[in-house]
Amino acid sequence: MDHLIAPGIWQIDTELGGWHELNSVFLIEGARPCLVETGPQKDFEKVLAGLAARGLGADDLAYVVLTHIHLDHGGAVGEIAAHFPRAEVICHPKGVRHLADPARLVAAAGQVYGPNLDALYGTMTAVDPSQLRAAEDMESLDLGAGRQVTLVYSPGHAKHHIAVLDDATGVLLVGDAVGVKVPGGGPLRPAMPPDDFELALALGSLHRFAKLKPTQVVLTHFGPAGDPQEALEEAEATMSRWCRVAEQAYLEEPSIEHIERALLERVYDPATEPDRQPVVDALNGVTSNAAGMYGWLNRRHAAGDFGTGPQAAPEQPR
Numbered sequence: 001m002d003h004l005i006a007p008g009i010w011q012i013d014t015e016l017g018g019w020h021e022l023n024s025v026f027l028i029e030g031a032r033p034c035l036v037e038t039g040p041q042k043d044f045e046k047v048l049a050g051l052a053a054r055g056l057g058a059d060d061l062a063y064v065v066l067t068h069i070h071l072d073h074g075g076a077v078g079e080i081a082a083h084f085p086r087a088e089v090i091c092h093p094k095g096v097r098h099l100a101d102p103a104r105l106v107a108a109a110g111q112v113y114g115p116n117l118d119a120l121y122g123t124m125t126a127v128d129p130s131q132l133r134a135a136e137d138m139e140s141l142d143l144g145a146g147r148q149v150t151l152v153y154s155p156g157h158a159k160h161h162i163a164v165l166d167d168a169t170g171v172l173l174v175g176d177a178v179g180v181k182v183p184g185g186g187p188l189r190p191a192m193p194p195d196d197f198e199l200a201l202a203l204g205s206l207h208r209f210a211k212l213k214p215t216q217v218v219l220t221h222f223g224p225a226g227d228p229q230e231a232l233e234e235a236e237a238t239m240s241r242w243c244r245v246a247e248q249a250y251l252e253e254p255s256i257e258h259i260e261r262a263l264l265e266r267v268y269d270p271a272t273e274p275d276r277q278p279v280v281d282a283l284n285g286v287t288s289n290a291a292g293m294y295g296w297l298n299r300r301h302a303a304g305d306f307g308t309g310p311q312a313a314p315e316q317p318r
Contacts, residue, residue, distance in 0.1 A: 001020070005216070006216065009027070012024060012026070017120045017282060023039060023040070025039050025047055027050070027051060028143060032141075033062055034064075034149055035065070035080070035087075036065045036173050037065075037073045038064060040120065041075040048083065056084075063090060063141055065090045065141075066091040066099075067173065068091070068158045069095040069158075071113075073220060074099070075121050075123070081128065089132050090135050090141075090151070091160065092134070092135055092159075092162050093135070096132055096134050099126070106123050112291075116282060135151045147166075149165060152164070152172075152208065154209070156198055156201040156202025156204070157176045157177050157197065158176075158196055169215060170213070171218055172218065174209065174219060178206065178231060179219070179235050179239070180221040180280070180284045182283075185272070185273075186270060186271045187269050188225070188231070190235070190289065192288075193289070198299075199296060206236050206239075217231045217232065241267055246293040246297065249262035249263075254294075254298075256290050256294045259290040260286050
């Protein structure tokens with residue numbers, strides 16, 4: 001079911017894997033409408049139906065913005081771009097080449113998701129380079145009638161992550177930078193997948209969000225996160241706690257398996273509704289987070305800063 005989460009902002013449930021309230025895209029209305037996220041390729045028809053229900057035809061969409069290029073967020077970008085040929089497709093500069101030629105991205109996703117790749121997500125088709133553009137940090141997109149959205153670099157979950165701030169309402173669409181919290185799935189869980197999760201950058205992005213003073217923090221998985229400042233503080237505390245446990249486990253035995261066991265024993269909260277457990281695990285399982293933190297710890301070890309204590313959150317670009 002689709003929801004109006006703020007004036008002129010619709011959350012469209014992509015029904016990933018046939019599950020409700022797990023994955024979403026967002027339509028920001030205006031004379032020049034903006035779609036944030038496309039969902040996975042498997043859910044293209046559902047997203048298209050949601051846009052049609054809001055009255056959008058093939059010539060009406062002005063912008064498609066991806067918070068990042070992981071397949072649950074941008075897998076249908078090729079189909080969306082082809083269906084809306086006037087739309088400008090915008091992502092972080094480090095993601096643009098992968099949208100023009102997604103072969104490496106799809107291969108890497110296959111290593112992470114295994115058999116779930118085809119079952120849940122599908123693949124990704126290329127976007128015509130004439131429709132592609134790299135986002136600039138803090139640039140504004142004009143949606144007409146005085147409405148603008150601002151694109152905010154927010155690395156950490158992925159180096160190519162951005163958030164989208166609707167200036168008219170103060171709503172901040174944060175992709176996966178704050179984490180995952182789905183109805184019935186338990187408390188907010190960090191999203192720290194392989195291969196380029198970096199704690200210091202992730203914490204810096206949370207601090208940057210706080211300075212924007214959003215009226216709402218909205219997760220792609222799934223929806224408004226409650227009081228925005230409390231949500232950002234919870235995200236920082238949870239992410240830091242998981243990383244401390246992972247670091248201690250790495251010192252005991254540097255393996256993904258041992259980190260996963262430690263997380264399950266020391267910090268993991270199961271779904272509050274048992275039938276939602278497979279849903280949460282398919283999207284953001286402990287194994288994926290363990291692998292992401294294992295890569296982060298390996299990079300720290302190789303750089304010689306492992307065991308130096310908590311990482312400071314650097315200032316983000318202005």
